[in-house]
Amino acid sequence: MTTAADRIARVSRTYPALLYPDPRKLWGRRAAWVAFVLAFLWASYHLGLSPMRFWTGFTDLWIIARQMVPPTHNGFWLDYLAALLETLAIAFLGTILASLISIPLGFLGARNVVPSFAIHFGLRRVLDVVRGVDTLIWALIFVSVVGLGPFAGILAIALNDTGVLAKIYAEAVENADRKAGEGVRSAGGSGADVARLAIWPQVFPVFLSNSLYFFEANTRSATILGVVGAGGIGFFLADRIRVNAWSDVAFIILLILPTVAAIDYLSRWLRKKAIGRHDAPGARM
Structure with missing residues (x-):
């Protein structure tokens, strides 16, 4: 014992x-x-x-x-709704631009596609600088460059996201299975054929999944870009806070929260579909 x-x-x-x-x-x-x-x-x-x-x-x-109780809109609910839709458009267009720009940058930054150390090192350092600056700072810069409005917000989101997405895309390309590329090369394919036929089908779900995640995050980020004049619901939110109209602030928040929650839900479902998990839209996440 x-x-x-x-x-x-x-x-x-x-x-x-x-x-x-x-x-x-x-x-x-x-x-x-x-x-x-x-x-x-x-x-x-x-x-x-x-x-x-x-x-x-x-x-x-x-x-x-x-x-804040009870929430009120004082007749401006249509303006608030239009600004909220503008916020969604800023997040959507900024994410689309960042994703499209990041695809070629991701391939250029991958060692198994572009073996040149100078190109690889230089591109990675540029991306480090771009993503090292917060979206709100880029919005302040672009407001000074292109003026007030949603265009500055779109550029700010697109630039900041490009710095992050391009790095993620490059790592996904580097982690792709090399056997498929070897098969394309053995059949006489060029480097472009390897990227298009062997690497792209493997990394596309990863690209799409990350882009959807960033759209979800950008929907939240875009709500505050209006504070610095970059368009969207943030302008009304900052203005109502400035004049202590807290009942209007509560109404705007009640507009933002379910919208962000819906985008979050839809984005998660689409990400699962992108990586091959075919759950129904109403399934439990």
Whole structure:
């Protein structure tokens, strides 16, 4: 009969570090936790994070929440609806442009398609710079370049998404099964034939799935682009907040939430269809 002492002895022989950890590693972990706590306290002090300010802000938030009830539109519901549709159009067109631009960039950035180190390295660094700038910053830049309106929002979303999608597409191309390409080459196919006949059928579902995911995310992002003048429902949202018309703010939020939820649901279903999971639209996700 195995006793508790036997089991402990067996565990200590199999996993000695579990029962008898290295003192240096133990003190290293303790030092890391102390450093983490000190960094948190230092950041909290310098940024003014305190329970009192939180409680005061929560009290003000409750006052604002009461002013949101009942939601009202004051006769502007058609304007709000048109702006919401404009937001969806900004997200859709921005995602489409980014996806189309990212396809050739993804192939150029893949080592198994373009072996040139200079092209590969240069393209990757440019994409790093593009995606390193937030969509809202690009919107501010394009508002200054092309003026106020949805065109600036479309360009901002398209540019930021291109930096991310092109990298994802390039990695998908690099991970494609090479046996199919070898078969095309053995039949006398060129590099373009390999990309078109062997790689493209493999990576297209991945491309489509990621583009749909970005459309879903861009629908949420586009709602705030109007704050900087890039069109959409964000303009009305910022304007109503600025004049403390909180009942109108609640109405706009109630328009945005179900719209984003519907896009989320539709996008998930289409992504599952794209990768071969043929669930019905009403199936549980």
